Amino acid sequence: MRYAQVFYISIYLLAVSFKDVLCIVDPVSLSIGAGVGLGALYGFNFMKDQTYCRVTECCNERSIPGNIGNLRDMLQKRLYGQHIVKQQLISALEAHFNPRISSRKPLVMSFHGTPGTGKNFVAEMIAEALYEKGTKSRFVHKYMGRLDFSVEKNVHIYNQRIYRDVVEGITECPRSLFIFDEVDKMPPGVFESLASLVDYNALPNKLDGSKAIFIFLSNLAGVQISDQLAKMLKNGELRENIKLSAFEQILEKASYNLDGGLKKAGLIEQHVIDHYIPFLPLEKKHVYQCTSAEFMKWERYPHKQVIEAMLQEVITYDRAHGLFSTSGCKTIEKKVATEVWIEKQSV
Structure with a gap:
């Protein structure tokens, strides 16, 4: 991969150098040289996108689709x-x-x-x-x-x-x-x-x-x-x-x-x-949604009562209002993974 990068950089430097040499000759060569240089640069960029940038990350739309x-x-x-x-x-x-x-x-x-x-x-x-x-x-x-x-x-x-x-x-x-x-x-x-x-x-x-x-x-x-x-x-x-x-x-x-x-x-x-x-503090219904989604990642679809029982152990509410989970969904991923593992071991 390093050899490919050196190769394409060499092409670019050659194109730029060639343009500079032409620009010294005379006023007419100035426009010709610039055209040749820009053409070479465009060719270099196109060649790079079609070759080197297909196998490694580049600053282009392929690597940064912005979807x-x-x-x-x-x-x-x-x-x-x-x-x-x-x-x-x-x-x-x-x-x-x-x-x-x-x-x-x-x-x-x-x-x-x-x-x-x-x-x-x-x-x-x-x-x-x-x-x-x-x-x-x-x-x-x-x-x-x-x-x-x-x-x-x-x-x-x-x-x-x-x-x-x-x-x-x-x-x-x-x-x-x-x-x-x-x-x-x-x-x-x-x-x-x-x-x-x-x-x-x-x-x-x-x-x-x-x-x-x-x-x-x-x-x-x-x-x-x-x-x-x-x-x-x-x-x-x-x-x-x-x-x-x-x-x-x-x-x-x-x-x-x-x-x-x-x-x-x-x-x-x-x-x-x-x-x-x-980012608003989460209520119980939101933590329930997080928990359900985590179980789905494991292709598990527990009964509502199972999730409710789990949340009773996991959720603590803020002292000021008693409405919001103090940890949100932060610990849910590991809690669910542990539950799934325990389930597998008991089968």
């Missing part, structure tokens, strides 16, 4: 209790990928909610739908707060790393995806270099970052989301009718004021974050 329709189907079938996420996320991505809309900046989204509500799950589905190799794509860059950016005294080092990684990532592929998980576990100031990079036309060397996507995942404002939702439900509003507008300002203020990587961040001050998306 929003597939994402819509996945969200509909596999995500429970998050109607706001489904509405806002699909609209944001469709607008971002629409060739008729000339955006001047990357798409930047911040996901907020308590554990088990689906933030990581949705981020993985986005990667799965947009990239042929999903989260294993070399154009998908993921960082963990507690692993990558945990020491406050190293903030300046983290800023340098983020700056370098983003510039190199977008240089390699303008359609890169950057996911920052556990933002609430990061020290303040970690994203200051990023604030300028994702602003309008702020990348160095005239790089075009407008096609990139940045996603921040955080437990920040989870309590505030729960309080707001409980208040609205108790006032008689239907969960499915509640709009994003009920949470946006709450999320922005909490992100800016609470401890974490976004505290007093330039990303917020410069209004670089396009969408603050709340």
Whole structure:
């Protein structure tokens, strides 16, 4: 594979060199040389797409299909209790990928909610739908707060790393995806270099970052989301009718004021974050749906009473309202796998 890459790069360099030589000859050769060079470059790109890029990942439509329709189907079938996420996320991505809309900046989204509500799950589905190799794509860059950016005294080092990684990532592929998980576990100031990079036309060397996507995942404002939702439900509003507008300002203020990587961040001050998306706390019916879906993966279809009995052991409710599962669907996958294994051993 390395030999193939060297071969096609050699063709490209030969084409460029040939163009440069022709351009020195005379004014007439200038146009001829440019035409030959562009033709050679086009031929190189076509040849690369038809050969090398068929066996390895490239920054093209084959490796990055951007299948929003597939994402819509996945969200509909596999995500429970998050109607706001489904509405806002699909609209944001469709607008971002629409060739008729000339955006001047990357798409930047911040996901907020308590554990088990689906933030990581949705981020993985986005990667799965947009990239042929999903989260294993070399154009998908993921960082963990507690692993990558945990020491406050190293903030300046983290800023340098983020700056370098983003510039190199977008240089390699303008359609890169950057996911920052556990933002609430990061020290303040970690994203200051990023604030300028994702602003309008702020990348160095005239790089075009407008096609990139940045996603921040955080437990920040989870309590505030729960309080707001409980208040609205108790006032008689239907969960499915509640709009994003009920949470946006709450999320922005909490992100800016609470401890974490976004505290007093330039990303917020410069209004670089396009969408603050709340992941609502899950009620019992949603955890039931998660549990049923997990059993179906094992081709098991237990009676309703079996799932009910399991949920009595699994679900604990928040003390403030007594309405929402404290862990959402976070532990369901392993619980179901254990139940299935026990069942197999008893046969």
